[in-house]
Amino acid sequence: MNYFLHISVLLEIYILLALSANQKVGLSGLLTLAQAVFYGVGAYVTAIIITKLGFSYWLALPVALLTCVLAALVFSFIAGKVRDLYFSLATLAIQIIFFSVVYNWVSITNGPYGIAGISSPEILGFKINTPGSFALFGGVWVICVVLFYVWFLKTPLCRMIQATRDDQIAVLSLGKDPNYYKRVSIIISAVIAGVAGTLYATYATYIDPSSFTLDESILILSIVLIGGAGGIIGPISGALIYILLPEALKFMQMPDSVAANMRMIIFGLLLVLIVRFKPKGIFGKYLIQ
Amino acid sequence: MTGIVAQICLNSVVAGLTVSLVAIGFTYIFRVTRVFHLAHGAVYIAGAFSFWWALSQSLGWVGSAAMALSVATILGYIFEKTVYSPLRRNQTNQSISLIASMGLYVVIVNALALLFGNDNKTILDPVTGTIEIGSIILTRVQLIQTVVGITTIAAFFLYLKFTKSNLAMRAVSDNETISKAYGINTEKERTRVFIAGSILACIAAILRTIEVGVDPHAGMGITLTAAVIAILVSRLNALLVIAFTIVLTLLQNTVEWFLDAQWRDGITFLILLVAILFRTEGIISYNLRKDRA
Amino acid sequence: MNEILRIENLNKSFDGVTPVKDVSFSVKRQNIVLITGENGAGKTTLFNLVTGLEKPTKGKVHYDGHEITGKSVLEIAKHGIIRLYQQPRLFKNLSVWENLVSAAHENAGNSFLNLVFRNRSVRSEDQKLKKKAIDLLRKFGLEELGDQTAGELSYGQQKLISFCMIAMNGTKLALLDEPFAGLNPQTIDRLSDMIVKMRDEEMTFVIIEHNLTRGLMIADHHIEMKDGRIKTLNDLGKK
Numbered sequence: 020m021n022y023f024l025h026i027s028v029l030l031e032i033y034i035l036l037a038l039s040a041n042q043k044v045g046l047s048g049l050l051t052l053a054q055a056v057f058y059g060v061g062a063y064v065t066a067i068i069i070t071k072l073g074f075s076y077w078l079a080l081p082v083a084l085l086t087c088v089l090a091a092l093v094f095s096f097i098a099g100k101v102r103d104l105y106f107s108l109a110t111l112a113i114q115i116i117f118f119s120v121v122y123n124w125v126s127i128t129n130g131p132y133g134i135a136g137i138s139s140p141e142i143l144g145f146k147i148n149t150p151g152s153f154a155l156f157g158g159v160w161v162i163c164v165v166l167f168y169v170w171f172l173k174t175p176l177c178r179m180i181q182a183t184r185d186d187q188i189a190v191l192s193l194g195k196d197p198n199y200y201k202r203v204s205i206i207i208s209a210v211i212a213g214v215a216g217t218l219y220a221t222y223a224t225y226i227d228p229s230s231f232t233l234d235e236s237i238l239i240l241s242i243v244l245i246g247g248a249g250g251i252i253g254p255i256s257g258a259l260i261y262i263l264l265p266e267a268l269k270f271m272q273m274p275d276s277v278a279a280n281m282r283m284i285i286f287g288l289l290l291v292l293i294v295r296f297k298p299k300g301i302f303g304k305y306l307i308q
Numbered sequence: 309m310t311g312i313v314a315q316i317c318l319n320s321v322v323a324g325l326t327v328s329l330v331a332i333g334f335t336y337i338f339r340v341t342r343v344f345h346l347a348h349g350a351v352y353i354a355g356a357f358s359f360w361w362a363l364s365q366s367l368g369w370v371g372s373a374a375m376a377l378s379v380a381t382i383l384g385y386i387f388e389k390t391v392y393s394p395l396r397r398n399q400t401n402q403s404i405s406l407i408a409s410m411g412l413y414v415v416i417v418n419a420l421a422l423l424f425g426n427d428n429k430t431i432l433d434p435v436t437g438t439i440e441i442g443s444i445i446l447t448r449v450q451l452i453q454t455v456v457g458i459t460t461i462a463a464f465f466l467y468l469k470f471t472k473s474n475l476a477m478r479a480v481s482d483n484e485t486i487s488k489a490y491g492i493n494t495e496k497e498r499t500r501v502f503i504a505g506s507i508l509a510c511i512a513a514i515l516r517t518i519e520v521g522v523d524p525h526a527g528m529g530i531t532l533t534a535a536v537i538a539i540l541v542s543r544l545n546a547l548l549v550i551a552f553t554i555v556l557t558l559l560q561n562t563v564e565w566f567l568d569a570q571w572r573d574g575i576t577f578l579i580l581l582v583a584i585l586f587r588t589e590g591i592i593s594y595n596l597r598k599d600r601a
Numbered sequence: 602m603n604e605i606l607r608i609e610n611l612n613k614s615f616d617g618v619t620p621v622k623d624v625s626f627s628v629k630r631q632n633i634v635l636i637t638g639e640n641g642a643g644k645t646t647l648f649n650l651v652t653g654l655e656k657p658t659k660g661k662v663h664y665d666g667h668e669i670t671g672k673s674v675l676e677i678a679k680h681g682i683i684r685l686y687q688q689p690r691l692f693k694n695l696s697v698w699e700n701l702v703s704a705a706h707e708n709a710g711n712s713f714l715n716l717v718f719r720n721r722s723v724r725s726e727d728q729k730l731k732k733k734a735i736d737l738l739r740k741f742g743l744e745e746l747g748d749q750t751a752g753e754l755s756y757g758q759q760k761l762i763s764f765c766m767i768a769m770n771g772t773k774l775a776l777l778d779e780p781f782a783g784l785n786p787q788t789i790d791r792l793s794d795m796i797v798k799m800r801d802e803e804m805t806f807v808i809i810e811h812n813l814t815r816g817l818m819i820a821d822h823h824i825e826m827k828d829g830r831i832k833t834l835n836d837l838g839k840k
Binding site for chain 2 (some may be wrong): 036048097100103104105106107108109111112114115116118119120122123125185221237240241244246281283286287288289290291295298
């Protein structure tokens with residue numbers, strides 16, 4: 020039972036990450052290779068505020084999200100300058116620089132040793148520290164974000180964000196600032212990824228740089244592309260496939276050591292096949308070109 | 309102190325020569341086919357493992373090298389024919405081929421990890437011995453790397469000269485559609501550049517393997533360095549690629565020596581980020597150019 | 602004030618070439634001005650100078666009483682000068698009515714803060730814009746396209762929709778790059794009807810067109826350019 024709950028928490032975190040990446044990839048057409056940066060910023064700021072300053076989760080959360088917004092502003096500056104492949108490469112560079120900084124800035128992040136002893140959130144004196152309560156807590160966050168998207172996808176702002184994705188020159192010719200719509204999109208994406216980061220830090224109670232690598236960013240992007248970008252169901256199903264794949268492999272009596280690599284082989288193959296034969300992804304609304 | 313500086317410089321030139329083999333391949337592939345071929349790292353690592361495995365099966369140095377070269381070449385060829393070339397025909401943009409190549413990379417690296425395990429594999433009968441020139445030490449492995457590296461680069465230049473491929477490649481890299489209209493077999497040029505790039509990467513992989521061994525993740529770092537070079541060098545000029553690679557390696561080694569090994573990637577990619585932000589033009593002129601093309 | 606655009610002594614030179622030399626003219630409201638000339642006569646550069654894509658070396662551009670020389674593309678577009686390129690630029694993954702609503706000059710729902718704090722009024726404003734978009738499509742006989750995805754339309758349909766978008770935007774001045782290129786005669790008829798109709802409802806057009814006969818049929822003024830200068834400037838005297 021605990022194992023099932025553990026899987027649920029992971030699934031919830033990855034759903035949040037997938038939805039956050041979808042905001043950039045699906046709605047703004049920005050193929051980012053640095054989504055783990057926002058995830059990492061959320062997690063690290065939470066960890067530092069809780070362990071070093073001794074504040075609670077509920078104070079760490081807004082500070083973490085605010086830091087994510089600041090990081091998002093740097094991103095939107097870059098998104099305003101470069102496009103397509105060069106945007107992807109710039110984000111790749113940021114991802115690697117981020118990892119380098121977190122790994123080396125020992126006085127703040129404790130470098131490769133990571134930060135341990137991150138205490139759990141508390142609601143009205145009730146401590147969220149069992150897998151069950153955490154699954155519930157994460158579930159509430161997922162529901163909030165999904166509801167947000169059910170509303171947001173129909174708003175005029177979201178329409179303009181998608182218009183900017185389709186043709187930013189046309190947006191500009193109509194007298195609207197394409198960079199504003201990119202900025203809003205990147206900020207929303209950063210905040211959701213930040214939430215996932217705060218959840219991860221308090222759930223695992225220990226974080227180190229290895230959770231926020233380029234591989235993780237590639238993985239998050241793949242989840243969105245495999246599930247399909249642009250909607251809500253696509254990213255969620257991508258996260259489901261990623262999390263449930265190893266369970267399916269275990270079900271087929273595959274030993275753990277093999278299953279870990281097998282999962283990535285299948286996932287990589289799926290990514291290549293999707294890009295090659297079904298570029299909209301499994302449940303995608305929008306064809307990334 | 310001067311001894312250390314001289315030693316760092318020497319090591320950087322030798323290491324840079326090896327890295328530049330990967331970088332030349334990457335740059336040519338990127339500029340000619342417009343594919344940002346991160347799976348070049350997969351070709352590299354597959355070559356390295358084939359070499360190590362063949363050597364452990366006592367196929368001898370020459371036999372192992374031949375086997376590694378065939379594996380790498382076939383892999384590069386398959387990537388181009390089954391993934392990149394069809395994507396090109398569907399006119400997808402460059403980011404999509406970047407993602408496809410990441411998928412390929414993930415598949416190959418994990419397959420190798422599955423077959424050989426995640427630990428570092430060193431060759432059983434390594435080349436040992438050093439040559440001392442004053443206070444500077446040159447290992448015999450480094451000597452081999454230098455000789456093979458220079459020979460390979462010379463061979464690459466001869467290949468370009470005698471096949472007249474260079475001109476065709478330039479034409480394709482400039483404008484594939486027009487090249488096609490003028491009767492250049494663009495498919496053939498694309499295949500050639502992938503094969504040549506894979507051979508170069510495999511030779512570099514062998515040279516690295518005899519020095520430090522190989523693990524499934526060793527391909528990413530060297531490929532990313534090559535990728536940075538490919539962005540910085542905007543022309544099809546192998547000599548420029550070599551020069552840039554050696555300078556970058558020197559910088560990386562200096563950073564590693566004075567700061568920490570982990571800053572190495574950070575600094576490298578800071579350079580990339582700055583280069584990307586400076587080389588770009590406003591979004592409009594960019595798009596209008598794309599429309600006219 | 603009857604004058605919407607005034608260009609004074611506009612010059613552009615770079616690397617020793619001067620694609621635009623001492624060009625001066627003015628455009629009155631609700632007029633259609635046709636600019637013709639051979640390739641390299643400076644027509645496109647002139648458009649680039651007016652829309653801020655390139656900065657003039659010398660000279661001034663006045664729009665609606667304000668000087669807009671050297672302002673950025675966004676500022677000029679915000680002032681209300683729209684440029685339509687030869688290729689219709691639609692939002693390909695959005696439906697046609699969504700394209701039109703996105704083109705509207707003002708929509709409170711485009712700001713995140715308004716969405717959060719004034720959700721109700723934002724929603725009703727958006728509904729009004731949607732209605733306006735559908736009315737507009739009906740006016741030009743395109744209502745059956747309303748729910749289709751823009752990217753799936755034919756080239757001609759996309760072109761017509763892109764003109765509905767400038768009508769929706771309510772812009773005062775539109776610069777058109779070869780609006781008739783690549784269209785079949787029926788679509789050209791429809792498009793020129795649309796342009797004339799829009800002109801009669803307060804819009805002004807400056808058009809670059811190689812199809813001289815077509816252009817002259819709807820134009821009120823004709824400017825011929827050669828080697829960066831204005832060669833002739835004719836009032837066609839329709840009004």
